[in-house]
Amino acid sequence: MKKVFVSYLIIACTLFVLSAQAVAQNLEEAAARIPLENYLKGHATGDSTYFKKAFHPEAKLFWIRDGKFAQRTSASYISGASGKPADDEAQRKRSIASIDITGNTAVAKIILDYPNALLTDYMSLLKVDGEWKIVNKIFHAEPKKR
Numbered sequence: 001m002k003k004v005f006v007s008y009l010i011i012a013c014t015l016f017v018l019s020a021q022a023v024a025q026n027l028e029e030a031a032a033r034i035p036l037e038n039y040l041k042g043h044a045t046g047d048s049t050y051f052k053k054a055f056h057p058e059a060k061l062f063w064i065r066d067g068k069f070a071q072r073t074s075a076s077y078i079s080g081a082s083g084k085p086a087d088d089e090a091q092r093k094r095s096i097a098s099i100d101i102t103g104n105t106a107v108a109k110i111i112l113d114y115p116n117a118l119l120t121d122y123m124s125l126l127k128v129d130g131e132w133k134i135v136n137k138i139f140h141a142e143p144k145k146r
Contacts, residue, residue, distance in 0.1 A: 032099055032106045032125055032132045039123075039134065040094045043112065048081035056126070056133035063139050074134075091115045106132065118142045 035054040042050035051074075059074035086092065093113040100107050104127040112119035124136040 028101055029099055032101055032108070032127075033096065035125065035132050035134050036096050036099070036108055036110065036123065039110070040096070042081060043094060044085060044089065044092075046082040046084045046086070048078045048083070051078040051081060054134050056128060056135045059133070059135050059137070061137045061139070063141075088115050114144075116144055116146075118144060 038050045038054040042048065042054065055074035055078065057074065061072045061074065061077055063070050092115070093111075095111050097109040097111050106125040106127075108123040108125065110121040110123060112121065119139055119141045121137055121139045123134045125132050126135050127133075
């Protein structure tokens, strides 16, 4: 009887620890989503304030255009915000496809499905001073056939 009780106690403690780890991971993922959601709000509204909340001031963006490597600072990207939603905003869809977190680092995949293009963003995030920030973005734009 004592062995059964000890076995149940071990199982209960193990389940408690695993549950606590899952809760902590869910809380961390929710925190890492904040800059990603601000990034999406920036696209939806054209409001640069959301982009400023999303990106670390030293962040950079990288892509290939016409077969050539290109880059831009986050400050330059943010300054290009229009201040208003796109004319076709109602037809645009955006989503966070995945987030993978290890310690104070994370990567996320974002899909921007626009009438003329399908864009895939890969974000590198770091937890800086207790707050998640996008530190780098690479992306691919696939034009849609009309």
